[in-house]
Amino acid sequence: MSRRVVITGVGLVSPLGNSAASLWQGLIDGVSAVAPLTSIPTGGFPTKFGAEALGFTSSIDDFGPLEKTMSRNIKKNLKVMCREIQMGVAVAQLAITDAKLPMASLNLERFGAVYGSDYMLTLPQEFTAGIRGCVGADGKFDFTQWAEHGLPAVEPLWLLKYLPNLPASHVAIFNDLRGPNNSLTMREASPNLAVAEAFCTIERGHADIMLAGATGTRIHPARTIHVALQEEIARGDSPEKLSRPFDKNRTGLVIGEGAAAIVLEELESAQARGATILAEVIGFGASAVNENGIGNTHVAVKNALAQSLRTSKLKIADVDHLNAHGLGTKQSDAAEASAIAAVFGDRAKPLPVTTAKGHMGNLGAGGGMVEMVGSVMALRDGRLFGTLNFETPDPECPVHVATGSSTPAGKSFINLNVTPQGQASAVVVKAFA
Numbered sequence: 001m002s003r004r005v006v007i008t009g010v011g012l013v014s015p016l017g018n019s020a021a022s023l024w025q026g027l028i029d030g031v032s033a034v035a036p037l038t039s040i041p042t043g044g045f046p047t048k049f050g051a052e053a054l055g056f057t058s059s060i061d062d063f064g065p066l067e068k069t070m071s072r073n074i075k076k077n078l079k080v081m082c083r084e085i086q087m088g089v090a091v092a093q094l095a096i097t098d099a100k101l102p103m104a105s106l107n108l109e110r111f112g113a114v115y116g117s118d119y120m121l122t123l124p125q126e127f128t129a130g131i132r133g134c135v136g137a138d139g140k141f142d143f144t145q146w147a148e149h150g151l152p153a154v155e156p157l158w159l160l161k162y163l164p165n166l167p168a169s170h171v172a173i174f175n176d177l178r179g180p181n182n183s184l185t186m187r188e189a190s191p192n193l194a195v196a197e198a199f200c201t202i203e204r205g206h207a208d209i210m211l212a213g214a215t216g217t218r219i220h221p222a223r224t225i226h227v228a229l230q231e232e233i234a235r236g237d238s239p240e241k242l243s244r245p246f247d248k249n250r251t252g253l254v255i256g257e258g259a260a261a262i263v264l265e266e267l268e269s270a271q272a273r274g275a276t277i278l279a280e281v282i283g284f285g286a287s288a289v290n291e292n293g294i295g296n297t298h299v300a301v302k303n304a305l306a307q308s309l310r311t312s313k314l315k316i317a318d319v320d321h322l323n324a325h326g327l328g329t330k331q332s333d334a335a336e337a338s339a340i341a342a343v344f345g346d347r348a349k350p351l352p353v354t355t356a357k358g359h360m361g362n363l364g365a366g367g368g369m370v371e372m373v374g375s376v377m378a379l380r381d382g383r384l385f386g387t388l389n390f391e392t393p394d395p396e397c398p399v400h401v402a403t404g405s406s407t408p409a410g411k412s413f414i415n416l417n418v419t420p421q422g423q424a425s426a427v428v429v430k431a432f433a
Contacts (some may be wrong), residue, residue: 005202006432008275009099009263011064011091012019014370015051015256015360025218025371027385028405032240033036033360034254039210040221046228049239050219051360052255054147058086064094073174080160081170084120087259087351087366088167088215089174095211096175099263099275103175103359112207114197115168116214118365121222129153138276167215170326179207188325188417189286191368192425196284198264199427208269210359213261216364222367223364229254231420232329239339245326245355245387246333246401248394254330254361260369279376282412283428295422297332302426303337308414309343312428316344319411319428321384321402323375324419326355327350327362336418337397350400352407358388360378366419372427378409381430 012018014027042048042303056062074093078086092113096103130150132282138140142264160166172181180201184190191214198210218227227233232252234242234337244250270277285307289296309316322344325336334422337353344351356371363370378384386403393401412430 003205003263004280006267006270006280007262007266007278008265008270009101009245010278010373010376011094011261012258012260012373013053013056013087013091014258014260015053016222018055020373020377023374024381027356027374028383030082030388031385032388034242037132037219037237040197040219040224044160045224046254049254049255050243053087054255055303056090057249058083058088060253062096063090066093070174080157081166082120082123082161083213084117084217084259085161086114086117088117088213089170090186090214091215091259092171092211095248095261095263101209101263102273106209108176108408110176110208111177112181112201113168113171113177113211113213114182114184114194115171116186116188116365117164117167117195118186118190118216119190120162120164121220122158124205124221126158127154151268165322167213169210171213171309180211186423187365187419188362188367188423189419189423189425190365191372191426192284192415192417193286195262195264195281195372195427196286196425197285202264202266208266210264210325211261212264213259214365214369215259216354216366217257218255218364219257220263224255241326241389243358243361244389245328245357246337246394246399248392248399249389250328250330250333253300256361256363257366258360258363258370259366260275260373262369262373278433279379279429280426281433282430283308283314285289285311285422285426288423292421295420297335297418297422297424300422300424301336301416301418302342304416304426305339305343305414307424308428314412314428316347319344319412319414320408321352321354321375321378321413323413324355326357326387328357332418332420334396337399341398352384352402353399354387356385356400358390369416372415372429373412375415375427376429379411379413382409383407384409
């Protein structure tokens with residue numbers, strides 16, 4: 001008999017706050033976290049708006065209540081963590097605290113971590129001193145001087161601040177987790193993939209407890225340039241109205257940042273210690289469809305949803321809501337919506353579809369995990385948060401988009417994400433019974 005896997009703790013950093021309660025309040029109240037950007041210069045960018053996680057200041061206080069040794073260890077290492085890694089470590093500690101895990105009495109050989117992220121980019125100022133050392137009297141940069149005068153001025157450990165495997169590594173080292181450990185760099189698909197791997201690791205008996213986390217950003221001097229060059233950024237002067245998932249008048253995505261982690265635990269382990277069980281993970285799906293260098297969102301999403309139904313053993317009528325990717329771009333939303341309709345179109349009652357991106361844009365690799373926490377909270381509250389800024393239905397998006405807060409959340413949901421490269425991932429969660 002398969003081992004059941006339940007969620008017993010959550011931790012998050014988001015534009016709507018750094019707790020599940022603040023996230024839920026912002027979602028259900030229809031709060032937009034999109035505002036003028038404060039952390040990066042915007043003069044050369046096509047947008048001056050985004051959803052920053054302003055409540056995360058990189059202070060040790062942001063990591064939750066810690067005993068002295070842990071606090072000292074994390075604080076000492078903050079200087080070798082970029083913001084994405086700091087957020088990733090913080091949400092892990094917050095999730096451990098939320099789950100009330102008795103770390104001193106646990107078998108840490110059976111406790112692991114798996115994290116999702118994107119590639120992490122160096123801040124330009126890491127090289128400022130080195131570049132200045134190579135500028136000649138004519139004011140021009142001379143690359144031939146880099147080895148002698150430039151590189152020695154670069155912080156020797158700078159690379160450690162930006163390695164995408166380090167969130168899971170730091171979390172394991174700080175907490176002495178000796179179980180399976182892995183890092184996945186699949187952009188927005190990473191969160192669901194991390195949960196799926198952690199779920200399978202417990203289900204097959206290789207661990208009893210796993211931290212599944214993801215961290216990401218689209219707000220960064222270099223990353224934002226990448227987004228501007230590769231994707232469609234929303235246009236307009238009213239920040240709270242910019243992100244319009246599935247709406248006919250949508251103009252593009254909004255950039256954001258955030259991270260979240262959940263504690264996944266084998267059911268008997270959780271029950272034996274009297275844990276509060278928030279929900280149960282029962283299935284997953286994933287698909288990558290890229291044709292001649294172009295991601296096929298429609299086919300990838302359809303495949304991932306079909307796999308999710310198969311692994312969870314649910315019928316299409318059994319899914320009570322879908323937390324969609326809902327990027328807000330013309331092409332992505334239309335392809336995703338048509339795939340959802342292809343899988344769930346034969347239901348007697350339309351499947352309620354929502355997304356948190358209307359509230360806080362695209363958080364990169366951290367988005368799907370924050371969104372999953374939002375749907376877990378919806379199950380517990382009994383009502384679904386609406387898709388902010390959805391006003392005009394689009395014939396090219398044939399899905400039933402939930403608005404307001406009157407739609408019942410039901411007892412189960414699928415969390416869905418997809419990348420522009422055609423990597424789709426999904427996780428099926430149900431209320432615990």
